[in-house]
Amino acid sequence: MNGPQDLGGQAGFGPIAPDPDTPVFHAEWERRAFALQLAASAMGHWSIDASRHARESLHPADYYASSYYAIWTKGLERLLVRHGFVSEAELEAGRALTPGAQPKRVLRAGDVPATIARGGDFARDPGGRAAVFAPGDRVRTRVMHPLGHTRLPRYARGKLGTIEATQGFHVFPDTNAHDGGEAPQWLYTVVFEATEIWGTDRDPNGTLSVDAWESYLEPA
Numbered sequence: 001m002n003g004p005q006d007l008g009g010q011a012g013f014g015p016i017a018p019d020p021d022t023p024v025f026h027a028e029w030e031r032r033a034f035a036l037q038l039a040a041s042a043m044g045h046w047s048i049d050a051s052r053h054a055r056e057s058l059h060p061a062d063y064y065a066s067s068y069y070a071i072w073t074k075g076l077e078r079l080l081v082r083h084g085f086v087s088e089a090e091l092e093a094g095r096a097l098t099p100g101a102q103p104k105r106v107l108r109a110g111d112v113p114a115t116i117a118r119g120g121d122f123a124r125d126p127g128g129r130a131a132v133f134a135p136g137d138r139v140r141t142r143v144m145h146p147l148g149h150t151r152l153p154r155y156a157r158g159k160l161g162t163i164e165a166t167q168g169f170h171v172f173p174d175t176n177a178h179d180g181g182e183a184p185q186w187l188y189t190v191v192f193e194a195t196e197i198w199g200t201d202r203d204p205n206g207t208l209s210v211d212a213w214e215s216y217l218e219p220a
Contacts, residue, residue, distance in 0.1 A: 001053075002145055002154060004060035009155040009198060025069075033069040037076055038112070043103035045083045048120060049177035053149040054078045124184040126169040131186040131214070137163045138220035139190060141212060149177035152216045156208075160220055161192040164209065172213055186214045 007013060025031045041051060055063075055075035063071060080086045084101035107115060133139060143158040144150070151173050167187040175183040194206030 001056060001148055001150060003056040004058065004063035005056050006154050008153045030069040033073045033076075037072050038116070039107045040076055040080065040085075042105060042107035042115065044105045045101075045103070046079055047171075047176050049149060049171075049173040050179070051075060051079065052173070053177040056149065122171040123168050124171060124182065126184075126186070129169070129186075131166050131188075133163045133166070133186075133188055133214070133217065133219075135163050135165055139163060139188075139217040140220045141190070141210075141216055142218060144216075146174065148174065150174050152212060153210070155197055156192065156210050156212075159192055159196050161190040161196070161210075163188050164191045165189040167211060170213075172215070174213075174215075188212055188214070188217065190217070 194202040
C-alpha cells in the first residue's frame with residue numbers, strides 16, 4: 001500500500017545516520033515490546049505479513065510521531081483487538097475486563113532462544129511451476145497502487161531493470177497479509193540503474209537491487 005512507511009526517495013525526512021554502537025534497546029519498555037511481539041506472533045493467529053500491514057496501516061501522523069518499537073506496539077494492539085484477545089476498552093483501562101480469545105499456541109520461556117534462532121521459513125515447493133524469468137532478462141515493474149499490503153516500493157514501480165538472480169518460490173505477502181492464502185510465487189532480485197530510479201542527477205555508475213515477486217514484473 002502507499003503507506004507512511006514507504007519513504008524511499010522522498011525528501012524532507014533528514015539524513016540516515018546509522019550508529020554502529022547504538023544499543024539494541026534504548027529503554028526497558030522496548031525490550032518488553034519486542035518480547036510481546038514475539039510471544040503474540042507465536043500464538044499462530046496471524047502472519048508476519050499481517051503484522052507488517054498492521055503497522056503500515058497506522059495514520060501517517062501517528063506513524064511519523066512514533067518511534068520504532070512504538071510502531072510495533074501500536075500495530076500489535078490492532079491485531080490483538082482484531083482477533084479478540086483484548087478490546088479497545090481494555091486497552092484504555094490497561095487491564096482485562098472480560099475473558100478474551102484463547103491462543104492456539106503458547107510460547108514458553110525456555111523455547112524462546114530456539115524459536116528466534118529458527119526464524120521463519122517462507123520457501124515453498126513450486127510443484128513443477130517454472131519461473132517465467134531468468135537471470136539476464138530485462139523486465140519492467142508494474143505500476144500499481146493496491147489498497148492492501150505490497151512489498152513493491154513506490155519508487156521502484158514502472159521501472160526498467162534486469163533479473164540478477166532467482167531467489168526461489170516463496171509465500172506471496174500481498175495475499176498472506178489479508179488471510180488470502182500463501183499463493184506462493186517465484187521471487188527475483190532485480191537490479192536497476194540509479195538513474196532509472198532517481199533520475200539523471202544520480203551517480204551513473206550506481207545500482208539498486210530490489211527483491212520482487214513474479215506478479216510485480218512484466219517482460220521489457
